[in-house]
Amino acid sequence: MVYKAFNRNGTSYLEVPIEELKKLVIEKDISKHSRMREEFAYLEQNHDLNTFLRAKEKVGERVDFNSSKKRLRILSYKPFRI
Numbered sequence: 001m002v003y004k005a006f007n008r009n010g011t012s013y014l015e016v017p018i019e020e021l022k023k024l025v026i027e028k029d030i031s032k033h034s035r036m037r038e039e040f041a042y043l044e045q046n047h048d049l050n051t052f053l054r055a056k057e058k059v060g061e062r063v064d065f066n067s068s069k070k071r072l073r074i075l076s077y078k079p080f081r082i
Contacts, residue, residue, distance in 0.1 A: 003065040006042070008074050013042040014049055014065060018082075024055040027082045035077035042074050 004015040013034070018041050021027040033047040043049045056063050 001061075001064070003063065004068045004070075005065045006068050006070070006072055006074060008072070012045040012049075013074050014045075014052070016041050016043055016052060021052070022082075024052070024059070026051055026055045030080045030082075032079035032081065034080040035074050036080045037077040041080055042072075042077065048080075 006013045006015065018027070018036065018039055021030060021041055029048075029051050030041060030043065031047045033044040035042040035044075043052050053063055
């Protein structure tokens with residue numbers, strides 16, 4: 001799967017379906033530094049992205065992403081909480 005990466009004010013976020021975090025059983029490991037909106041989590045690079053990358057590696061799945069030029073208001077989204 002190819003994910004979208006966004007950069008806001010010098011911080012990068014990776015857009016990941018919340019259902020995928022649940023499937024990997026890491027939804028409780030994601031901090032409030034990441035954000036959520038509708039069915040997506042926006043994983044913050046310094047706090048939560050590595051948790052996701054390690055979980056994907058553990059199940060033998062590769063993570064590819066494209067940098068998006070789209071300007072999202074990620075910081076206005078709710079902090080991640082399940």
